Amino acid sequence: MTETTIPYKIYLNEHEMPTKWYNVRADMKHKPAPLLNPGTHQPMTVEELSGVFCTELAKQELDDTTPYIDIPEEIIKFYKMYRPSPLVRAYCLEEKLKTPAKIYYKFEGNNTSGSHKLNSAIAQAYYAKQQGLKGVTTETGAGQWGTALSMACSYFDLDCKVYMVKVSYEQKPFRREVMRTYGASVTPSPSETTEVGRRILAEHPGTSGSLGCAISEAVEAAVSAEGYRYVLGSVLNQVLLHQSVIGLETKAALDKYGIVPDLIIGCAGGGSNLGGLISPFMGEKLRGERDYHFIAVEPASCPSFTRGKFAYDFCDTGKVCPLAKMYTLGSGFIPSANHAGGLRYHGMSTTLSQLYDDGLMEARTVEQTSVFEAAEQFARVEGILPAPESSHAIRVAIDEALKCKETGEEKTIVFGLTGTGYFDMVAYEKYNNGEMTDYIPTDEDLQPGFDSLPKF
Amino acid sequence: MTETTIPYKIYLNEHEMPTKWYNVRADMKHKPAPLLNPGTHQPMTVEELSGVFCTELAKQELDDTTPYIDIPEEIIKFYKMYRPSPLVRAYCLEEKLKTPAKIYYKFEGNNTSGSHKLNSAIAQAYYAKQQGLKGVTTETGAGQWGTALSMACSYFDLDCKVYMVKVSYEQKPFRREVMRTYGASVTPSPSETTEVGRRILAEHPGTSGSLGCAISEAVEAAVSAEGYRYVLGSVLNQVLLHQSVIGLETKAALDKYGIVPDLIIGCAGGGSNLGGLISPFMGEKLRGERDYHFIAVEPASCPSFTRGKFAYDFCDTGKVCPLAKMYTLGSGFIPSANHAGGLRYHGMSTTLSQLYDDGLMEARTVEQTSVFEAAEQFARVEGILPAPESSHAIRVAIDEALKCKETGEEKTIVFGLTGTGYFDMVAYEKYNNGEMTDYIPTDEDLQPGFDSLPKF
Numbered sequence: 058m059t060e061t062t063i064p065y066k067i068y069l070n071e072h073e074m075p076t077k078w079y080n081v082r083a084d085m086k087h088k089p090a091p092l093l094n095p096g097t098h099q100p101m102t103v104e105e106l107s108g109v110f111c112t113e114l115a116k117q118e119l120d121d122t123t124p125y126i127d128i129p130e131e132i133i134k135f136y137k138m139y140r141p142s143p144l145v146r147a148y149c150l151e152e153k154l155k156t157p158a159k160i161y162y163k164f165e166g167n168n169t170s171g172s173h174k175l176n177s178a179i180a181q182a183y184y185a186k187q188q189g190l191k192g193v194t195t196e197t198g199a200g201q202w203g204t205a206l207s208m209a210c211s212y213f214d215l216d217c218k219v220y221m222v223k224v225s226y227e228q229k230p231f232r233r234e235v236m237r238t239y240g241a242s243v244t245p246s247p248s249e250t251t252e253v254g255r256r257i258l259a260e261h262p263g264t265s266g267s268l269g270c271a272i273s274e275a276v277e278a279a280v281s282a283e284g285y286r287y288v289l290g291s292v293l294n295q296v297l298l299h300q301s302v303i304g305l306e307t308k309a310a311l312d313k314y315g316i317v318p319d320l321i322i323g324c325a326g327g328g329s330n331l332g333g334l335i336s337p338f339m340g341e342k343l344r345g346e347r348d349y350h351f352i353a354v355e356p357a358s359c360p361s362f363t364r365g366k367f368a369y370d371f372c373d374t375g376k377v378c379p380l381a382k383m384y385t386l387g388s389g390f391i392p393s394a395n396h397a398g399g400l401r402y403h404g405m406s407t408t409l410s411q412l413y414d415d416g417l418m419e420a421r422t423v424e425q426t427s428v429f430e431a432a433e434q435f436a437r438v439e440g441i442l443p444a445p446e447s448s449h450a451i452r453v454a455i456d457e458a459l460k461c462k463e464t465g466e467e468k469t470i471v472f473g474l475t476g477t478g479y480f481d482m483v484a485y486e487k488y489n490n491g492e493m494t495d496y497i498p499t500d501e502d503l504q505p506g507f508d509s510l511p512k513f
Numbered sequence: 514m515t516e517t518t519i520p521y522k523i524y525l526n527e528h529e530m531p532t533k534w535y536n537v538r539a540d541m542k543h544k545p546a547p548l549l550n551p552g553t554h555q556p557m558t559v560e561e562l563s564g565v566f567c568t569e570l571a572k573q574e575l576d577d578t579t580p581y582i583d584i585p586e587e588i589i590k591f592y593k594m595y596r597p598s599p600l601v602r603a604y605c606l607e608e609k610l611k612t613p614a615k616i617y618y619k620f621e622g623n624n625t626s627g628s629h630k631l632n633s634a635i636a637q638a639y640y641a642k643q644q645g646l647k648g649v650t651t652e653t654g655a656g657q658w659g660t661a662l663s664m665a666c667s668y669f670d671l672d673c674k675v676y677m678v679k680v681s682y683e684q685k686p687f688r689r690e691v692m693r694t695y696g697a698s699v700t701p702s703p704s705e706t707t708e709v710g711r712r713i714l715a716e717h718p719g720t721s722g723s724l725g726c727a728i729s730e731a732v733e734a735a736v737s738a739e740g741y742r743y744v745l746g747s748v749l750n751q752v753l754l755h756q757s758v759i760g761l762e763t764k765a766a767l768d769k770y771g772i773v774p775d776l777i778i779g780c781a782g783g784g785s786n787l788g789g790l791i792s793p794f795m796g797e798k799l800r801g802e803r804d805y806h807f808i809a810v811e812p813a814s815c816p817s818f819t820r821g822k823f824a825y826d827f828c829d830t831g832k833v834c835p836l837a838k839m840y841t842l843g844s845g846f847i848p849s850a851n852h853a854g855g856l857r858y859h860g861m862s863t864t865l866s867q868l869y870d871d872g873l874m875e876a877r878t879v880e881q882t883s884v885f886e887a888a889e890q891f892a893r894v895e896g897i898l899p900a901p902e903s904s905h906a907i908r909v910a911i912d913e914a915l916k917c918k919e920t921g922e923e924k925t926i927v928f929g930l931t932g933t934g935y936f937d938m939v940a941y942e943k944y945n946n947g948e949m950t951d952y953i954p955t956d957e958d959l960q961p962g963f964d965s966l967p968k969f
Contacts, residue, residue: 231938482687
């Protein structure tokens, strides 16, 4: 296949779309450590998890042996409305950088939720519907996950209760209205609708809320109402499983043109996009079939992989969820107020944590002004205004392409463009006005987070 | 081709993309009436138009004989970054409506400008660059056109000065920041940067601006600076020409599967989307090759086609632009303040006006609450949150599909989904809160607009 025959955008045909998700845990020699019951410190069972999650999802969460799991027909049907997503050859960016590198990105932003989150939202809504549930509850910060879930629930006619961090509810009314348009009820958190919400409001009158508090409210709302379960958009193994559709499509599109990537780059918050993108390639690496260089990119101000501890920790600030062994900054860690670019979770997927600990991937931090600089450069030549989260991957892709310019290497770089930045214009405005600054936490800054790690 | 083999989304391959725009005027027996010089009332010449527009664009504006015009290579390259746009089979909507009708929509919202406007913006920026200009000026209301133009100018490294109606500049900071991210300078209008702006500010201190005023400022900024020209995103013949890429792709995608539409529906403001979508089909109708039923959909509160006069009128409120013969409510017409859904231009493309006057298409008005009802229904089953403008076409497509349900007819309906509503959440919020109302102007309400028509 000659260079010029590779189109700007590679779209799979419908019949080439994946029909099974790939479960990378099945090929891992060192399995991710089990979730532990926070009370007993014993591994969580499907039965225990089923109180909070749908039963089928609880099973997927604990299944580390089945390599391929059928995507149900109804989910495939929904996927066809916004997938396959394009694998784009960044010809214009390459030309601008004058690099011999070949750059591709898998673009997940062409749906109304604006990101890859929809891939798992529709799966979680489907299993809830299958189980005969009335609805699901969740929390959302900026609203990306909440939007995806509200779209999925609306499709299956399922009730969707979103607890939205109060400060976002007030400052980001657009995302809130998108969710409401899809029929979700959106409650500013903390609220009077839950016991934990009422307690927090009594203790901290006038609080603007936090993600930790919203999680606690969403979990309480799920377990205290008949026919409801709680759902989560990242970190979990089930989410990585659903998101493997990103990597499977990417690999099928590359294979179609005989392209073999050298470098695969993804941004890393809780790991949903990175894990989904790299899974099938990591599978080849784990099975010794082919080697790839993977780079996880995280913000310098929230450096879970690069400066965190690999330890059991709470998944939520409220400490109501199971314990997970992961790279973590401690559930008490709070990113600096100047941090504008997403990816602010204190921990990381247990699967990715194990892979990183086994030396199977690299992690790198970038500072936010350089991230927005890359975002702007990308937008101006490739057209798409990227989400700040996605722009972490763009930064490193550009850095690597510029290295190739120095060395003359013709590396093939693939990165995940997880979404669009249309609802992040406040952060862009800060950058456009030259008011954005960088912040690298000192070891002392990180200590309070580590102090919150469970002692056992 | 059996029903089940038609995919959810029909994407053309790159080599199937149009390489020429189609100029429907070439096939019209009754040509659109010429633009007139507002001083002399004589037809405008290329030379006269070249003072305001790029020379090549002035030629395209007046060319009513050449049926096909080559799309320059560099524009095709840019098109490949976000085109072909998908022609989507609305299987989920059909199922929800339980209609025997087959519904397709051409979705133009999958680019950062969020609409079809980019198709002409990139062409106009290209010709400006070719002519060796430094930059272009334009006006924008809500910011859709300004965003598209700023993306196009950034690609060609061309200066872009946008005059944004002051009230939008202040109330829609997100669009403003998207434009700034693409390097455009955005000035709230009226401003101190032009003579007309200073005059208006002196006469109306504290005014929040109007589109008419912003046009006057943009035109003044273009003609008073060396190396600048003015560009416009709708109404003009050149814009319809560039937008024909929508219809050409639609036709190629339908032809690929042997589908022949019965009904083709588009929303109509200035006519850029409707004209682009229907052009190649209208060409077949004009040449007597095949008959189609076309429906232009406009807001009940701004009914240019259905209640306007077919007369020479000013294209702008400031009366500095040439006179055009079109269906118009008068350049002094101002839509009701309660109107939230776009498509608020007082006039209509001269080409579409002539076609409508010749009985070659139907026009229909819809009220805005029913438009948002259709938008919400569409969003919930098809996933995409549509722009209010586009939702006018959705409304009529659903109405027609429901008629088919009554009659049992298996009509094939194609409509233009011009863009996404991500920056229109204030209007959606109004609808979600049950605060949106309808308004049909009385004949008395329309009279002041008609009084502003030129007397000659």
